Amino acid sequence: MSLAHVLLGLLGRAPASGWDLGSRLAGDPALGWSAERAQIYPALRRLLRGGFVALRRRRSSKGPPRREYRITSAGRREFREWLAEPLEIPKPHAASLARLAFLEKRSPETRLASLELYRILLSEKLTHTPPGTTAARRRRRMLLETELHWADAEIAASLSGRTLSPEGR
């Protein structure tokens, strides 16, 4: 199970609560994993039962008491073993990519509109992605840039394919 290991990895940097981990996971796509908090809380419980993390309750000025977890040495060992497993090229698994795969099934107009929307999403993501300080972040940024180029090229192709369409009224 990767979620547990990613959580261990994050806890290796600093102790955190389930809430914190949810925010970090959501905020850093370069981590390569995402999860809802509803999944994180039970995962932390399992890690606690397994002795991979330790718990300290702290009351906070805002909201109910925080349950802060920190990684144990057993957790560090487990994480290291997971980290050493062999890499492979990930298979994409995303509804948006599946929709893009059927772009050619759509009318030239909606195809262009989809590409333009996707392009906007990409450029927004890019402006909120500062130049990377880690290999994974540099990777993420380069891929976003490439995808933006791709979108531009496809938009251009789509436009030039339409040059004979009714222009204006």
Next chain:
Amino acid sequence: MSLAHVLLGLLGRAPASGWDLGSRLAGDPALGWSAERAQIYPALRRLLRGGFVALRRRRSSKGPPRREYRITSAGRREFREWLAEPLEIPKPHAASLARLAFLEKRSPETRLASLELYRILLSEKLTHTPPGTTAARRRRRMLLETELHWADAEIAASLSGRTLSPEGR
């Protein structure tokens, strides 16, 4: 559920059996979705019950009778509606990417070894990925190329960071 819609999309190109669909899905990463056959067979049953596909049994010279499905007009409608849903930037969800995100936690030696292994996987994938005939395939290929550049850059950086290591004996 995206799997069902991807299957409808594939069946829109040509009728196929569950086996065929499994092969196509496995063979084309640009489709943006992957699934085991154990998931495909029940999905096809549900599509059949829903009237989105029609079934014809055909015995084949090899193996047990094939159950060939073809899309119905209800299926086409359902697919078109799914296709029109808004795109978003996919959140990555892959163990390998998560491992890459913690590259910096590893020793310079294993970091370099991981990058080199990953680089090899990328270049193998690339040689088996012909230049794309669809937008999604072109996208996939460009991203693989970029990732290869990234790996090269990271390997170079990793090597130059090691210039003062013991060289040779």
Next chain:
DNA sequence: CGGCAGTATATAAATGTTTATATACTACCG
């Protein structure tokens, strides 16, 4: 001081995915 907004944890139910295993049919080899 009542209610709202934000932080924080939690759980159930539904849904989706993976892994392991079983089975059937045919062709071909030895």
Next chain:
DNA sequence: CGGTAGTATATAAACATTTATATACTGCCG
């Protein structure tokens, strides 16, 4: 003719993920 390799379908069990909902605590605004 028996075994095995390849095609094809199928199901159960285990596991993971998403969605919806509930609850608690605090500060602050009106």
